[in-house]
Structure formats: C-alpha cells, structure tokens
Amino acid sequence: MSFTRTAAADIYWKLEGDADRPPLVLLNSIGCDMDLWDEALPHLRRRHLLLRIDTRGHGASSAPEGDYRLEQLADDVAAVMDAAGVARAAVAGVSLGGMIAMQMALDHPARVSALGLICTSATMDREAWRQRVECVRTEGMAGIVDLAMSRFLSPGFAEARPEVAASVRRGLLSMPAAGYAGCAAAIRDMRLAGRLGAITVPSLVVTGTLDASTPLEPHGAALLSAIPGARHVALEAGHLAPLEVPDLIAAALTDFLQT
Numbered sequence: 001m002s003f004t005r006t007a008a009a010d011i012y013w014k015l016e017g018d019a020d021r022p023p024l025v026l027l028n029s030i031g032c033d034m035d036l037w038d039e040a041l042p043h044l045r046r047r048h049l050l051l052r053i054d055t056r057g058h059g060a061s062s063a064p065e066g067d068y069r070l071e072q073l074a075d076d077v078a079a080v081m082d083a084a085g086v087a088r089a090a091v092a093g094v095s096l097g098g099m100i101a102m103q104m105a106l107d108h109p110a111r112v113s114a115l116g117l118i119c120t121s122a123t124m125d126r127e128a129w130r131q132r133v134e135c136v137r138t139e140g141m142a143g144i145v146d147l148a149m150s151r152f153l154s155p156g157f158a159e160a161r162p163e164v165a166a167s168v169r170r171g172l173l174s175m176p177a178a179g180y181a182g183c184a185a186a187i188r189d190m191r192l193a194g195r196l197g198a199i200t201v202p203s204l205v206v207t208g209t210l211d212a213s214t215p216l217e218p219h220g221a222a223l224l225s226a227i228p229g230a231r232h233v234a235l236e237a238g239h240l241a242p243l244e245v246p247d248l249i250a251a252a253l254t255d256f257l258q259t
Contacts, residue, residue, distance in 0.1 A: 003060075004083040006076045012060035013080045016041070017049045022113075022257070023089035024048040025077065027097030029119075029240060030183045031148055031172050033059030036094060040242050043250030048257075051089065053080050055096065057179020065178045067133075067185035070192070074103035078111055090257055092116030094242060095214065096183055102192050105199045115203040115227075116253050119211050119239050121219035122192035122226070129188035136181040144180075145172050154210035154238030164243060196226035203230040204256040206249065208237040231256065 003010045014034065024044065028036045034052040037044075044050055054061040056068060056076050077100060081089065090113050093101040098120025105112045135143040149158075149169055158165040172180075205227070207220035214220065216234065224230050233252045237244040 002083070004080045006079045007072060008064045009056045009076065010062045011056060011076050011080055012054040013084065014052045015049070015084045015086075016052070017045045019049055021047060021049045023051060023086045024253070024257070025051045025053065025081070025086070025089045025091040027053060027077070027091065027093030027100050028055055028058060029095035029097055030055075030058075030187065031152070031175065031180060032094075032168070032240065033171070035059075036240060037242050039246035040250040043247055044254065047254050049086075051081065051084055051086055053077060055100070055183065057182045058175060063176035063179030064182065066182060067189070068182035070099060070103045070186045070190045071107060073100045073183070073186055074107050077104055078108045081111060087111070088113050090114040090116065092118060092253055093120065094118045095120050095239060096187060099187065099190055099192065102196070102199065103190075105201055106192075106195055109200070112201055114201050114257055115199070116206065116256070117203060117223060118206040118249065119208050119214050119241050120223075121214045122196055122223060123190070124187055126188055129184055133181050133184045133188060136177050136184065140177050141173050141175060141180060145169060148172055151213040152238065152240050154208075154244065156210075157238060157244045168240070168243070193222070193226070196223065197228065199227050202256070203227045204233065204252065205230050206233050206235060206241065206252055208239060208241050209234055210236060210238045211241075213239045
C-alpha cells in the first residue's frame with residue numbers, strides 16, 4: 001500500500017502496469033473511490049501505466065475536517081505523481097475527478113499531457129452544493145444518499161445490476177461525512193469556467209446520454225465550446241460511466257490517447 005503525505009492528508013494510490021507504457025492517472029467521482037475504475041482496468045492496462053488515486057476524503061485516503069479546495073485536490077495529485085515517479089501523464093477523471101483534472105491542467109500544465117473529462121462540468125449549481133454540504137455536516141451521509149444514488153446510475157442499469165447499485169450505496173453510507181462535505185465544498189466553490197480557454201493539451205469530453213447530473217446540455221457542451229480543440233464522445237450511460245460501460249470508456253480513452 002502506498003500513501004503520500006500532502007497538506008494535512010494522507011493520499012492513497014496504486015501504480016500498476018508496464019513502466020515503459022505511457023502513464024495515465026485515473027481519478028474518481030465524489031462519493032466513490034478508485035474502485036470505480038476496476039472493470040475498465042484490464043482494457044486500459046494493455047496500453048498504459050496506470051496511477052489510480054483515492055481523492056482526499058475518499059477510500060483509504062484521510063478525510064480532514066473542513067472545506068477542501070479544488071486547487072488543493074489538484075496539488076494532491078501532483079504530489080502523488082512525484083512520489084510515484086511520474087513526471088507527466090494523461091489525466092482522466094469522472095465528475096469531481098474531471099474537475100480536478102482540469103484544475104491540474106491549469107495549475108500544473110507541465111505535468112499533464114492530455115485530459116479525459118468524463119461526465120463532468122466546470123460549473124455546478126452553487127446553492128445546491130451549499131445545501132448538500134450543510135446536509136452532510138448535520139445529518140451525515142444518510143441525509144444525501146438517496147439524492148446521490150438518483151444521480152449516479154441510470155435506472156435501467158440499477159435495475160439490471162442491483163448488486164452494483166447496492167455496493168455504490170454501501171460505499172456512500174460508509175464514507176466519512178467530512179470527506180464528502182470537504183469535496184462537495186470544492187465543487188461548490190470551483191472557479192474553472194472562466195479559465196478553460198487556457199487549457200492547451202488535447203482534451204476528450206465524454207458525456208452520458210443517461211447522465212442526470214452532468215448531461216451534454218449544458219455541462220458537456222460548455223466544456224466543448226471553451227476548451228480549444230476538445231473532442232466529444234457520447235455513450236449510453238449514467239453519471240458513473242466506468243461502472244456502466246467500462247469497455248466503452250476504456251476504448252474511448254485509449255483511442256483518443258493514441259491519436
């Protein structure tokens with residue numbers, strides 16, 4: 001097990017695959033951990049050295065109290081890359097992970113070779129996320145689990161794969177409220193939208209046609225219009241696309257990163 005100590009947190013990570021292959025950093029959604037990528041790993045590992053990271057407050061990483069900042073979460077990733085000996089990599093993230101990836105490209109441009117932005121956005125409803133932070137801090141994870149589950153998985157997938165839905169729900173309920181609230185505050189306060197034109201690396205925007213949280217309109221479309229040269233792939237999936245269509249996510253990323 002590998003941990004890297006950053007500002008007031010221990011960040012858990014795994015480095016897997018052939019060191020001679022191009023590195024790819026994989027980041028999770030809020031409310032999930034690095035296992036979000038499990039089903040896609042066999043496909044991705046054939047072509048990449050994979051660095052998976054449990055975002056601060058999630059999985060095996062520690063969960064300090066208080067608000068987190070997106071810049072801080074990006075700094076965590078850079079510190080893990082240093083510890084893993086990865087100087088520069090493509091960075092792919094789902095939801096919050098995609099937000100961190102964009103922040104990485106802006107704050108640490110020398111470390112990022114390409115972006116995979118999966119079911120994500122550069123701006124969310126600030127008031128809704130303020131309410132979510134407050135709810136978690138007063139009621140715990142039980143206060144938002146039903147809302148989160150309604151946005152994570154498409155109804156058809158949840159019905160067809162109840163064991164996956166149960167696992168996602170269990171993970172939400174068992175995670176530290178401080179970690180979820182801290183990252184929710186980072187989403188609430190992010191200031192990416194006005195800076196996207198400064199992203200210069202090749203970028204792929206992946207949207208889910210069944211995504212209730214960050215659909216193409218308006219979220220994916222805003223990224224495509226603001227990030228120079230960004231490409232788009234639409235997949236029939238809900239918000240946690242690597243759970244629903246892992247082979248298609250892996251194919252979209254590997255095809256994009258080969259061009």
